[in-house]
Amino acid sequence: MGQTRQTARDEGVAASSANGGAADPFADLHPPLTATQAVVEADRCLYCYEAPCIAACPTGIDIPTFIHQIRTGNLVGSAETILEANIMGGTCARACPTEILCEQACVLNAREREPVEIGRLQRHAVDHLLAANGPHPFTRAPETGKRIAVVGAGPAGLAFAHEAARFGHSVTVYDARPKPGGLNEYGLAAYKMVNDFAQQEVRFILGIGGIELRLGMGLGKELKLADLRAEYDAVFIGVGLTEPVPLGIPGEDAPAVEDAIDFIARLRQAEPKSSLALKGDVIVIGGGNTAIDAAVQARKLGAEMVHLVYRRGPEHMGATHWEQDLARLNGVIFRHWARPVAIADRGDVAEVTFERTRLADGRLAGTGEHFTLRAAHVLKAVGQRLAPEGLEELRREGGKLWVDDRYRTSLPGVYAGGDCIARTVDLTVQAVEDGKQAARSADAFLKEKES
Template structure:
């Protein structure tokens, strides 16, 4: 799917076994003993900074104390009642810039409590055993359409189901989960956890799934608004940004998100084609993920080329260090200018070297830099697919790249809410998407109770 020509080295220099070993889990779970010892490091802070730093506001000291007192189910409930995807977030959250960055242990001994791993310790047994911790309220007889089965949509659907509503989730892909299933690096979530988590979440009931439906093409948003009492859009950013370069349609130039999706879905990782010399254009998590995975697959050299400096990279310092320790080179201040192509195949990329900001954005030095590459991954971000949403001109954004919402994640349309990567100020994090879905669901519920006033089964308290 990615490198059409078989002249590109289709197989890795590594053995299948080596590659499989490379893709073991990035952060293995804590053993029960490690978890107890780590839990004991929590000071049970008052008005804890970690909780404030968590986009979903999980009461972190409380769930850690529950681990300490051997109350794992209670601990999981504390986590999941704020973040139903607490299992996945425990694996993929950049904790080093969220909860763990805020831990007071940083001031005390420069080593935070391993909150992410403790969260996983609490949630894994409950999800593994399929133990349902939440019940549905009495049926409200309201129906809500959720578009997109990514973290935002699934979170919204679960909370709406809890609140007694009937939910239909529409998703374009064969499998549910959105970027949890198709986007995250393989070494961050192993053993098909994304699907296990989704199945656990959907077990609450009241949520039906319509897969393979592309809203905007197969089904218009206007129809959804007519048929449902409310609509939530968690549609992500399906359009990949492109570089303004010559001859992009050549063998060896690949969208990183496509390759990552293929990698997540393949039965045998070592069967994927891999370049010899790989160049990754971009500076975010996707760039790191594709670079590290290319290296793990056996690429000879992998270089991330980013147009600005390390501080401007969207990838966290931890992610950057992770790439470096995995043998990835990061070159800053390189802006791609043109491709060198021979016989229809990529040979290399010419860059212009920039210089540090003088206040007016990066300035160029005029120096030209050439990096030999048989594969170049584009990882410079994604945008919303306005074309498919074209039937709703009211749904505008001031930036025109994402959907505008208020603090309740409500769009300019009365009955449409949105969350996740597709909204303005979306943080491109699983955990933020989950929060968006939760906040929207709570607000949708309030809206329906106040304005539709047709809750035959609901109590009026």
């Protein structure tokens, strides 16, 4: 069985490999399991009691139960178990770094060294429910007459909207972009979200009813927080981190330089992907999953040499080991311990000067030794920060929105969750949990106000 698993995983990487020959380079990174593969894989699950995988899932999905339901042929029930805890179970099944979450906690790591492929099983069940196109699995409580505004139609905002709609509230979701989904639509690598899955999932979430979508309306522009507070009974802020952090070095505005998240967003919206074909070399600066996503996709678009330059070592990278391996398999060249100090525009290419770095007494320090790389494209992926517009009234903490343990901001009736709040985890699955919990908190607040 271990053999079968390994092959399946290898296929996933192979299909995504830049040297995949005629295969679509943007094909599914982890192809869906066949019905037989799913049952074989489900059979590996030990059905642990108080399973460690549940504790490792930020949304607390009852994993042994949903896998058991796959085993018994109850696929709709399996999907409902997943969606009950995580309405974006479909995206999380595709995008979660399961290697540091549920699959890392799987007890089979100790026994067979290969965990149950929880992510792919989750996708199997959720995809079945979505494809069946049956009635929405959840029903709304009787209409409460309460109206809630959600700012940001990303994972946090949509998870909030779903949960609030279940409680019977009417929700209006605003988003500055032309399409809903947030990073699911604009930020995740194309090979993780094939077949327009982000939109498919949004349609599913809206299927519960009671949620209205208003697009092209951004906070600080078309929307004012004070107006929303006046018009609605509660407000949820899930705007994410939309402003790229600059490198703060000379020449950053050279024409060859682009923010990696903008590059990924362009690619996600481009059809066919080959219309963005790249020539020449690419430099990616940064060490998180966005840097990996940008580097791998640059290779898939035809870039010759892709250099991923990170100021610290592999063990310090925000990207998981699995993501780093994926990049290596796709021919990305890693250059650790170097930071950019200047960019020069040389016509067709940009020349980036790097200084080698090292740790001195636990702090990062330049060595004074320099090297240069030339590339047709330079992608910056050193992080995003909160765009401050429209959020001036809210208390901050470390540049992000402050919330208490019930997702309440410093203003009564205003909640926040997702990447825009102050916490260390910046995963889709955590944003979904934030939205879910914030909705429960807001519901309690509205019911309290009532009584």
